Amino acid sequence: MLLVYTHKITPRVKYVFKHIVARILGVPVSFTTTIETFIAHDSLKISYTKQPLSHEIFIRSHDLLFEQGLSDLDIHVHDWEDTKGFFPAGDKSVLQYDIFAASFYLLSRFEEYLPHVKDEYGRFTAEESLAFKNGFLQQPIVDIWAYKFKKVLQDHYPGFTFPKRNYHVKPVIDVPMAYDFKQKGIMRSIGGTLGDLFTFKFKKLYHRYLVLFGLKRDPYDTFKYILNKQKQSQFKFIFFFLIGDYSTYDKNININKASFVSLIKHVSDYSIVGLKASFFSLTNFKVLKKEKEKIETVINTSLIASRNSFSKLNLPESYRNLVELEIPEDYTMGFVNHIGFRAGTCTPFFFYDLDYEVQTPLKVFSYNLLDYSLLKVNSLLDKKKVLLEIIHQIKSVNGLFVPVFHNYTFSDIERWQGFKELFNLIIESPNET
Template sequence: MLLVYTHKITPRVKYVFKHICTRVLGIQVSFTTKIEDFIAHDSLKMSYTKQQLGNEFFVKSHDILFEQGLSDVEINIHDWGTTKCFFYIGEKSSIPFDIFSASFYLLSRYEEYLPHVKDEYGRFTASESIAYKNNFLHQPVVDIWAYKFKAALQNQFPEFQYPEKSYRIKPIIDVPSAYTYKLKGIMRTLGGTIKDLFSFRFKSLYYRFMVILGFKHDPFDTFKYVINRQKQSKFKFLFFFMIGDYSTYDKGINANKKGFVSLIKHVADYSKVGLKTSFFAIDDASILKKEKIRIEEIINNPLKACRQSFSKLNLPESYRNYIELEIREDYTMGYVNEIGFRAGSCTPFLFYDLDYEIQTPLKICPYHLMDYALLKTKSLLDKKKVLNEVINEVKQVNGEFVPVFHNYTFSDDQRWSGFKELFNIILDSANDEA
């Protein structure tokens, strides 16, 4: 166990040390404000305060972990080997940066509480982030810093047995609409038919009726393929089904349709199933509660995981609504159009409520790549290169790679050509040696 001496044990200090030491490195950690207890401890130990006590392992503390609420934090980015860091504390410390304060800033999403420009859906965009602006979005810096900290500890405490973790994957299959044409109801089918006619989309019109009459396979119905891939993988996929009411933003299947219910139950036999919340449930806890009850009745289990529609997050309200409804995991923390690490980490972490200054029980599982972000690169060869680069970043810190693909990504649509191969690269990456 690592004992940390500090002048004040705050919720922020406990939160970030537990993430870096326990979740990332697998080392248990405890805290003390008593020098005599610190001296008596005969295993891993360090001081985290303003002044070094003697010649112990020492990290000079920044003020942010001893504050409450938000303040105007000055951030200067520096190079640190092959990565970047901030909150430089000088060479007298055992490591040159206060990685605990820097990690807290990224994990708590401190910057998302500060004034920023949102996109048309009201989302915090990658271009607004400190990581994007300073060119370290592509690295899981919190985990990289943690391993630099571990290397420094090993240097001072070589006899200690340090735990080892291994690389993992958690593929997400996002299902905003299970079918293109099937189970859409008379009015929507009629509306779609008229639209096809007036837009001269005769191929779409042909496919619509061939699918409805059962002569052709629905383009979005790729579930047999994905489940077959699941059967060959030791890692459980996580499907998020949209079951909210039809609206301007959400055009899924009616959750009362027997065929749709059967599909969700079938998928749940092989993979984990979560709720893709509707756009209006993001801000309305009563709608979220209704959708939660609806999916629990279908899967016949308590709902464990959610993903917000359009990857939109309103901090801290979105997460408070989850906590109130006892939803335990969120998979919204990422960027739709940019590959990278929104919270700086590829290790799931708990949501820290900056307003209430508490660590909550909600586990945030950030995703690092959405299929849409790969559309930016033109050739399949370039897509593979970009994908392998992000996989290698996660592998180097024995993290958990979380990619988001949609059910329609595996269709025969030309736009998604080659994406089955990309998905297989992800699945195979877990079998390779890191």
């Protein structure tokens, strides 16, 4: 066990030390404000305060973990060996920067509470983030810092054996629309037909009616292929089905259709099924609650995970709603157009409510890559290169890779050519050295 001496034990101190020490490094952590208790401890120990007590491992603390609410922070990011750092800790500190305060800033999403420019969907964008502006978005910087801290502990306690964690993958299959043509109803099929005619998409019209007459498989119906991949894989995929009402933003199949219910039940026999919360449920608690109850009726078990439509997060409201509905996991945190680490980590973490100064039970699985972000990369070779780089970053800290692919990504539609190969590369990555 690591014992931390500090002048004040705050919820912020406990939260971030537990993420870095317990979740990333796998070592239990405890805290004390009593010098005698600290001196008597005969295993790993550090002091985290303003001045060292003696010759112990000392990290000078920034004020952030001892404050409450939001404050206007003046942050200057500097190069630090193979990464970046901020909140300088001074000469006496064993680490050049206060990695605990800096990690809290990233994990709590402090910057998303501050004034910022949103995109057309009301989302916090990568370009607004400290990580993007300072060139560390594509590094799991919190985990990298944790390993720097581990090195310090190993140097001082060479006899201590740290548990080893392994790199693993948790593929997310997002299903905003289970079928492109099937099960849409007469009015939507007529509307689609007219749309194809007026936009001269005659090839699409031809395929539409091959599917409707049962002569061809719907292009979005890739579930058999994905489930076969699941069976060959060493880990379970998690599917998120959109079941909200039809709207401008959400256009899936009606949840009252027996064939759609049957599909969700079939997938839940082999994989984990979560809720893709509809766009309007993000601002309406009653709608979200109704969607949760509907999908629980279908899968016949308690809902364990959700993911928001359009990857939209309104902090802290979005996460408070999930906490109130007792949904334990969220997979929304990430950037649609950029690959990387929105919260700076590739280790699942708990949502910290900055208004109430409390760690909540909601575990956040921040995704690192959305298939759409790879469309911006030109050739398949370049896509592989980008993908291998993010895998390398996560493997270097033995973290969790959370990629998000859609059901239609596995179709034969031209823009998604080569994506099956990219997905294979991901699910086989734990076997590659």
